[in-house]
Amino acid sequence: MNRFLDRPILALLTSHWLSMLGSGLVTTAAISWLLVLPLQMRGHVENPYMGILLFVALPILFVAGLLLIPVGVLLDRRRVRRGVAAAQDRPAVMRRVATFLAITTIANVIIASQLTYRAVEHMETAQFCGQTCHVMAPELASYQNSPHSRVACVSCHVAPGASGWFAAKAAGVRQLSAVALNNHPRPIASAIESGMLVPDSETCERCHWPQGSGSVKFSVIPNFGDDEANTATQTVLMMMVGGSKAARGIHGAHFGPGVSVRYAALDPKRQTIPWVEYTNAESNDRRTYVSADVKADQLAAAPRFQMQCVDCHNRPTHRFELPERAVNRAMATGDLSPGLPFLKKQAVELLRKEYASADEAGRRIPEALTAFYETKYPQVAGTQRKAVTDAGKQLAAIYQRNVFPDLKVTWGTYVNNLGHTDSPGCFRCHDDAHVAANQATIKQDCASCHELLAVEESTPEILKTLGLAGKIAQLQKR
Ligand code: HEC
Ligand code: HEC
Ligand code: HEC
Ligand code: HEC
Ligand code: HEC
Incomplete structure (x- = not known):
């Protein structure tokens, strides 16, 4: 064919500086990969950057090298053509080069596909995403x-299939550059707000069967008072979860057979919902509820959404607590001792204070709690x-898993829509003030959502009747 093929492979690979660079990159990446791999395989790599190096950076180098080699060869070929006129047929050389290219390509494809496969796997772990x-x-x-906590981040954040993967990776690159340039928002927007959530038919519903969940759910919510004795009370609710045709309940009302609910929101966090449309294909019902105080032009501009699991369960996994609730829970489980006078009040006050960093909170909260007992209750400080000290550590831990001063995440930054006591939640729609043409409203009838069996009672009658009086408290302890 031409002079170009007349040379040994090594000469070919080294004939142009680009090919040389390419071969260099390929070998270096491959060798370093082989060197780091055993570490990762032994599973002792806690440092997430090692994962990035192994499954992202090295493969990129490797592939870049692979691409450079043929570019160099091609450029070199042009040079040879220009410089040297005569061309000879060299079938043997051609065969050799073809075999070489075939073998190396196959080998490279195998290595590269293995690398990418592992890279994908790695990027799907909570370690990669979160750490x-x-x-x-x-x-x-x-x-x-x-x-x-055993469900991979991508099960909820990435749609299955290639397009979902690419969408997520594209977003990932955008986010990564925002982080590198240090111009990401603080706090970062909730997923609903930034539109980063995948439709629930591709996430939640792959594991959960909404129509199948229990018809009622018995909830016992612990509470402790602000008094010296931290007086314990319990709220007992029977949640009408429902879902089946027989037990319509909460699930059935919004997505039972034939049911569809759509709504419009005025703000990105979807806390103000002025328009709700209910349709039922089975009964041919259609009702549109509008809140009285919304202006027509505002409503026209508001985006519309199909109601999904995450409109109620927006915090199925990223459950940030409020100080009162976190302390109540820790006191119920015994992580915080209810025997310490005024612990509930002190704990909530200390948690609500501002600290410059997680470390500072970790130091100052235990110090302040100890100081409180030493000055106000020296006897308790001695005997207990x-x-x-345990309570101080527990409080610091509660703070550190809920408040992140450097990211401007504090109590209540991310609201929970499942309920109505800590944020509007269900009452965004169920406020008796969204009115349909026939004057019907979306009701706030307490009993349609839950049977209130006891509200902050010290020994709820219902628990006695069920023979559970002391047992629930016992169960809540570890
Ligand atoms: C069970 C489903 C589920 C899993 C598993 C899950 N998330 Fe989420 N995530 C959500 C939902 C739902 C939201 C949206 C909350 C909202 O908008 O109010 C969210 C929001 C977020 C946000 C935006 C900030 C915020 O708090 O709203 C980030 C970042 C995030 N998730 C990261 C992760 C990481 C990292 C993991 C794995 C360690 C993970 N998620 C696992 C469901 C999940
Ligand atoms: C990969 C499977 C998987 C996906 C995806 C998933 N979940 Fe779950 N979910 C589970 C498992 C497993 C449990 C039960 C955990 C247990 O009982 O220990 C659970 C529990 C729950 C619970 C009950 C929590 C409680 O307090 O008892 C709710 C509510 C829930 N999931 C909602 C959701 C929502 C909403 C989504 C979508 C954003 C979702 N799940 C996505 C597997 C999944
Ligand atoms: C209208 C609001 C709403 C929507 C929409 C909704 N849920 Fe629920 N769901 C609830 C409430 C309220 C509970 C009871 C929570 C509790 O008491 O802890 C619940 C309970 C659950 C439970 C726990 C059931 C049990 O018996 O422990 C699961 C699992 C669940 N929902 C999954 C889903 C899935 C999956 C979807 C979407 C297909 C969904 N939910 C949509 C309000 C909703
Ligand atoms: C986006 C608006 C919206 C939100 C948020 C919402 N709902 Fe609803 N809900 C509706 C609509 C619309 C209906 C049906 C009204 C009708 O029948 O015309 C409904 C009906 C119900 C019903 C049936 C009421 C009855 O009398 O039959 C229950 C129970 C219910 N919702 C519980 C909840 C719970 C619990 C939450 C919060 C976790 C919640 N809803 C959040 C819009 C909403
Ligand atoms: C649209 C449905 C709905 C209506 C109407 C409703 N609630 Fe609730 N309520 C909920 C949900 C959901 C929760 C949260 C359950 C959970 O966190 O497990 C809740 C929780 C509560 C709690 C427990 C708060 C805590 O300490 O955690 C009380 C008390 C309560 N509701 C009282 C009422 C009263 C009183 C009314 C009538 C004015 C009412 N609710 C109407 C859905 C509703």
Whole structure:
């Protein structure tokens, strides 16, 4: 064919500086990869940057090298053509080069596909998502403390299939550059707000069968008073979860057979919902509810959404607590000793104070709690020293998993829509003030959502009747 093929492979690979660079990159990446791999395989790599190096940076170098080699060869070929006129047929050389190219390509494809496969796998772990990127520290902390702590981040954040993967990676690159340039928002927007959530038919509903969940759910919510004795009370609710045709309940009312609910929101966090449309294909009902105080032009401009699981369960895994609730829970489980006078009041006050950093909170909260007992209750400080120091540590831990001063994430930054006591939640629509043409409203009838069996009672009658009086409290302890 030409002079160009007349040369040994090594000469070919080294004939142009680009090919040379390419070969260099390929070998270096491959060798370093082989060197780091055993570490990762032994599973002792805690440092997430190692993962990035191994499954992202090295493969990129490797592929870049692969691309450079043929570019160099091609450029070199042009040079040879221009310079040297005569061309000879060299079938043997051609065969050799073809075999070389075939073999190396196959080998490279295998290596590269293995690398990418592992890279994808790696990028789907909670380690990669939550730890590599420090801005996600709050989400990782809340996730580890939730019923989904065994579910991969991507199960909820990435749609299955190639397009979902690419969309997520594109967003990931955008986010990564925002982090690198340090211009990411603080706090980062909730996923609903930034439109980063995948439709629930591709996430939640792959694991949960909405029509199948229990018809009622018995909830016992602990509470402790602000008094010296931290007086314990309990709220007992029977939640009408429902879902089936027989038990319509909460789930059935919004997405039972034939039911569809759409709504419009005025703000990105979807806290102000002025328009709700209910349709039922089975009964041919259609009702449109509008709140009286909304202006027509505002409503026309508001985006519309189909109601989904996450419109109620927006915090199924990133459950940030409020100080009162976190302290109530810790006192119920015994992590905080209810025997310490005024602990509830002190604890909530200390948690609500501002600290410059997680470290500072970790130091100052235990110090302040100890100081309180030493000055106000010296006897308690003496006899219950361990309970006081343990309580200090527990409070610091509660603070550190909910408040992230450097990211401007504080109490209540991310609201929970499942309920109505800590944020509007259900009452965004169920406020008796969204009115349909026939004057019907979306009701706030307490009993349609839950049977209130006891509200902050010290020994709820219902628990006695069920023979559970002391047992629930016992169960809540570890
Ligand atoms: C069970 C489903 C689920 C899993 C698993 C999950 N998330 Fe989320 N995540 C959500 C939902 C739902 C939201 C939206 C909350 C909202 O908008 O109110 C969210 C929001 C976020 C946000 C935006 C900030 C915020 O708090 O709203 C980040 C960042 C995030 N998740 C990261 C992660 C990381 C990292 C992991 C794995 C360690 C993970 N998520 C696992 C469901 C999940
Ligand atoms: C990969 C599977 C998977 C996905 C995806 C998933 N979940 Fe779950 N979810 C689970 C498992 C497993 C549990 C039960 C945990 C347990 O009981 O220990 C659970 C528990 C729950 C619970 C009950 C929590 C409680 O307090 O008892 C709710 C509510 C829930 N999920 C909602 C959601 C929502 C909303 C989504 C979508 C954003 C979702 N889940 C996505 C597997 C999944
Ligand atoms: C209208 C609001 C709303 C919507 C929409 C909604 N849920 Fe629920 N769901 C609730 C409430 C309220 C509970 C009871 C929570 C509790 O008491 O802890 C609940 C309970 C659950 C439970 C726990 C059931 C049990 O018996 O422990 C699961 C699982 C669940 N929902 C999954 C889903 C999934 C999946 C979707 C979407 C297909 C969904 N939910 C949509 C309000 C909703
Ligand atoms: C986006 C608006 C919206 C939100 C948010 C919402 N709902 Fe609803 N809800 C509706 C609509 C619309 C209906 C049906 C009204 C009708 O029948 O015309 C409904 C009906 C119900 C019903 C049936 C009432 C009855 O009398 O039959 C229950 C129960 C219910 N919702 C519970 C909840 C709970 C619990 C939450 C919060 C976790 C919640 N809803 C949040 C819009 C909403
Ligand atoms: C649209 C449905 C809905 C209506 C109407 C409703 N609630 Fe609730 N309520 C909820 C949900 C959901 C929760 C949260 C349950 C959970 O966190 O597990 C809740 C929780 C509560 C709690 C427990 C708060 C706590 O300490 O955690 C009380 C008390 C309560 N509701 C009282 C009422 C009263 C009183 C009314 C009538 C004015 C009412 N609710 C109407 C859905 C509703």
